[in-house]
Amino acid sequence: MSSTLPSAVSSVNAIRLALRSWPEVDDYLNHCKGVILPLGSTEQHGPTGAIGTDALTAEALALEVGRRTGVLVTPTQAFGMAEHHLGFAGTMSLKPATLLALIHDLVISLANHGFERIFVINGHGGNVATTKAAFAQAYSSAISNDLPVASKLRCKLANWFMAGSVFHAARELYGDQEGQHATPSEIALTLHIEPSLLSKQRPLPEPAPAGPIHGPEDFRRRHPDGRMGSNPYLAKPEHGASLLETAATALSEDLTSFLTAA
Amino acid sequence: MSSTLPSAVSSVNAIRLALRSWPEVDDYLNHCKGVILPLGSTEQHGPTGAIGTDALTAEALALEVGRRTGVLVTPTQAFGMAEHHLGFAGTMSLKPATLLALIHDLVISLANHGFERIFVINGHGGNVATTKAAFAQAYSSAISNDLPVASKLRCKLANWFMAGSVFHAARELYGDQEGQHATPSEIALTLHIEPSLLSKQRPLPEPAPAGPIHGPEDFRRRHPDGRMGSNPYLAKPEHGASLLETAATALSEDLTSFLTAA
């Protein structure tokens, strides 16, 4: 996936659920009940950022965390809750009620097989609320459906961009120009993951300031080019490599605690 | 409502939507498009706390903020998302999907009349995720229903217990014994609002430590008496009066900014 992860090709494949067979998953469950689910969004990321930013970053991090910990990584759910970005072409959004049902169904599917710890690595702030609501709904269904793991099921939402060390690193690199949407830190990750995106980088005018998020028309009016206080032109691929490293370290520790907690 | 608010009786009534007639609301809308919606929960609050704590506090704060700002206060939604507390008798919970629909419908009702700024004063952490998801769903419906206010509609969630000054005051009063559920600060508010609750106060053994929240069976196992790291015995009615004052000041400023923001 990246030159900073020399042994990745084989190892990454080893932890991708998509590349496993069902008997291999059965075996896996004999020694580990944890699983990582990457959750992104498909939404505008400013005039130069990739629409797939949040899924690209969540997936890259999930695979790297999986590689380090040996925990299985499911396919990425690339569509999330991005209603407020619908004023910009290319944004594809699930309504909150739909995303709630989706996360619920995925958690219940995994719980059915005996997975007890679901670790969602999320790349988009707009997913946070609905995903947490979905966890509560899933705990409730696990009980009413009488699943054997009902009393042991735990879900955790890990937003890579909110890890303390990532936050700190981003501030150090970009200061106030980090902003809140289409941030240089997330763009840097995408430049590292997908070098072809470098060709889009160009200086941009002063962004509209960050502010509260309401509906799509309000959002577009306040943030005419989609950015919230950010200067994504500052992003460099090498920042991305380093931020990925920082975030993967933080999330791996987080996951390890989650899996071993009583 | 309380001796600290001498002029409350008449003033509080003046801003209770429940006590207004529809022509009065029509008049109100000519000069103000804002409204306060108190949101609570009906759930266990430890062995000595009132099950209605979150609704009592949200309502008291909403009325006080309304009294100070002149902004209308709707009736309190006393039932929220409390699935994880269902292991304790008396807890009444709405599933996340239900609360999402409820908040959506209330926001859309208000938007129909021309209200443009909905300020939800919330007393329960478990409501946060679902309420935010509901706001996104409501913005979307306002557009697909072609409501005249669609592009101006804004909702804001104000959790009184998370205001900086409240947090600070609670730490000062209770230090680490504030905990995370059935906290002395919220219990103090209820003692101030409803003095009869004082009779329940008694010293309690060391609480189970706060931790992550999963399903109801997991919650009860980890927190056998319902508390999360809190010592509610420290709560005093006079703390409640002071915390109410602090919170009302913070929320009133917050509301004023919200109403006047471009």
Place this chain on the structure above:
Amino acid sequence: MSSTLPSAVSSVNAIRLALRSWPEVDDYLNHCKGVILPLGSTEQHGPTGAIGTDALTAEALALEVGRRTGVLVTPTQAFGMAEHHLGFAGTMSLKPATLLALIHDLVISLANHGFERIFVINGHGGNVATTKAAFAQAYSSAISNDLPVASKLRCKLANWFMAGSVFHAARELYGDQEGQHATPSEIALTLHIEPSLLSKQRPLPEPAPAGPIHGPEDFRRRHPDGRMGSNPYLAKPEHGASLLETAATALSEDLTSFLTAA
């Protein structure tokens, strides 16, 4: 709550679920499996009536019935199904599908704890249909969720304004001017509960006649000031005190039969 109920303060508090702790509810369930849930609405009540009329009356009655019978009273659900009143400012309505889910979830929450008899004291005709539908849905879920009380669970809807003795008293007081919405009897109750409402009372022109209820635009066209054949100016606080007494007597008998029925 009122001078006609001298011992109310302490007694009323004793039966408010909101003021109980969970161990107290556990104790309660050892000797009684019944509970009262007050259900109101937040909707226009004519040019002089309070928007909160239906919740104010349902709550007052629930507390009085609870006080007399010792049966626990949950917080009031103040928002109900009032779609047809949405043409008047201030009305806040849940769609039928939402109210159905809400009542369902509350009943299932209570049934989870072992409550077997749910007595809903309702203040609004528009809630009747949806609440009954919700009961049927809840019985069904109690079985598919395998709740221990499934085969014993019973819900009952008690509309205070439809009790025979109340109906009779209202006719005696107001004759044909009772009407069907914003009636003098319900307004009288609110004047008794909340004396400040007296200031709104004034003579009104002949009301539009009562008739069938369809959508909000049709309703407003037929009933331009919101009243349906009623003359709320006839309402007096002392009528309210007496009607509350009459209704509480009827509902208390009703509840007693419900709790003791085989």
Place this chain on the structure above:
Amino acid sequence: MSSTLPSAVSSVNAIRLALRSWPEVDDYLNHCKGVILPLGSTEQHGPTGAIGTDALTAEALALEVGRRTGVLVTPTQAFGMAEHHLGFAGTMSLKPATLLALIHDLVISLANHGFERIFVINGHGGNVATTKAAFAQAYSSAISNDLPVASKLRCKLANWFMAGSVFHAARELYGDQEGQHATPSEIALTLHIEPSLLSKQRPLPEPAPAGPIHGPEDFRRRHPDGRMGSNPYLAKPEHGASLLETAATALSEDLTSFLTAA
């Protein structure tokens, strides 16, 4: 359909929507905006009654009322809300939320074409609540979908067995043995509509008394053979013919008023 309606064959066909082409419906809408929707249920009707009783009777009445008034009759919705009868083999029930959506969709379909008055002839008490809830939801959707007829749309639920003259006739024929479910009056209608059902008639033991309706297990325990206080053995085909006549007269008047009301 029956010997008492000699001219029925051709006339009945003329008002069956199922036998019309779409241009004929277009023509019809030029002079009439009303339509009849028969709603039944498929549920146990005691040890000798037909499971299809409620749909058979609703359909027969709808066709007869259509024949007399010239108002179009849609196909019969034969499945309704019968959750409480699920303890008896053969009962097929829609959950309340499903029936709500179904009636909503049918009303909206008709409103789309310009129908303004939807007259639901219902054969089952268990459908009443949910159908009324569905009407409210449909009025709301008609507005949010911007249907041209939104402000004119009206729905009416006509329960044939609750018409005053029918009630009176049934009491006269059967007195207290009419009961509340699997009543001789509805069984008589089915014997008239479908003479082969006569072969099932036989004397039955004293029925369980009528009472409140809760869940399916409670219902079966209280009413072991499915009857509620009724003696369907009293039913005769000629009663059915006469009751059909009585009910059709009442409903036709009701429909005529509904169509011509301002």
Place this chain on the structure above:
Amino acid sequence: MSSTLPSAVSSVNAIRLALRSWPEVDDYLNHCKGVILPLGSTEQHGPTGAIGTDALTAEALALEVGRRTGVLVTPTQAFGMAEHHLGFAGTMSLKPATLLALIHDLVISLANHGFERIFVINGHGGNVATTKAAFAQAYSSAISNDLPVASKLRCKLANWFMAGSVFHAARELYGDQEGQHATPSEIALTLHIEPSLLSKQRPLPEPAPAGPIHGPEDFRRRHPDGRMGSNPYLAKPEHGASLLETAATALSEDLTSFLTAA
């Protein structure tokens, strides 16, 4: 029902669930776990075809298949998924999500009683997708509701017009003029079932060609009179009798295999 089925009157009645009592269904379940559910649609069928075509044909076939095999036939669900026909007056459609819930509820009702093989005889292509989706949802609920038959429950969708022999016969009779909607074969069935429909038959201009189906406006634009490449004027009642025979033979074999399959 028709002259080609001389013994039909009594036999058909014997297999109509609507004409059975619950104890008779109990008896039936002792020797057979199969049941037939006819599913139609209420939608335009070209300028001369009956709106009820799909329900009339599904019902006629279901009864004939029931008569031949002795398998119980439930009432017909006359409303299906016909959103694309809503541009033509008289069409009544359930949204896919509603039909999904409906079929789910009916299957679960039957499974509750111990029916293990549900054979849906369908008259409308537009129902296929949603009905199959509903089966999957029902299998899932049967497990989460812990129904005793969960592991044995099987549903099968039988579209009479897609049986090989029917397809062949229709091609032989009508060649390319069979088309895809308002086909002469389905119209022929209705002429046989309901001779009064013959009066509508008349030569029609060249139809719009069949093509893909999208939304209602697109459909009406492409197919201005509702037909898709068909010449229903070719239909004769005697074709209908013969096609009914052919289809009933095919479906009866299909059902027999379904009931006896391991």
Place this chain on the structure above:
Amino acid sequence: MSSTLPSAVSSVNAIRLALRSWPEVDDYLNHCKGVILPLGSTEQHGPTGAIGTDALTAEALALEVGRRTGVLVTPTQAFGMAEHHLGFAGTMSLKPATLLALIHDLVISLANHGFERIFVINGHGGNVATTKAAFAQAYSSAISNDLPVASKLRCKLANWFMAGSVFHAARELYGDQEGQHATPSEIALTLHIEPSLLSKQRPLPEPAPAGPIHGPEDFRRRHPDGRMGSNPYLAKPEHGASLLETAATALSEDLTSFLTAA
């Protein structure tokens, strides 16, 4: 992506929506209103097949079709309707109602931006029914939401494995051993896309025969190792390359017709 597509790296990136910015999508919409949405599933594919087979193949085909036609390709929806495979570890399934809502929301998002032709390239038979149902629901919402493209919106489901030429090629390669699930043709595609999967290939015993699909328990009983009549050991990477070519040719023609059709 593969050696048969030498110019793929840059070209494929050019048509990935995930790698575009919103202004680029705006530009794109000026000359093309079409878009490709790959839809997979995450489910068991026999003892040696990859759980991600259906998403891997749908994505590879979508990108190749996009590369050839220049039509934008959205991210892959990797989770579909796989309820019947839930008896095998690792399967993650959305309930039909959830997938219906998801596809609906994605189509509506795209239609909001002005996309008129949505081409879903699907890798899983179990998605077919629900996806078609979702299209119908989306057409309906496009109208009720008053989207400008409502009358022009068209969706098409393209199942690569059902293209005539693919079917033919698979039969030629594998004859009867193609089977119906975990087929050598789909496995061959995955071996071509992800060579590391070759290591899983091994001879397998005679598979259980293909048959009808019901619930998960029934499926596992009938198909103990997950295969339906297939011999995936026959699959070779070079077959995959060739099948991908064949399928991409068929789907590209299909897409071209779809985009240019009147």
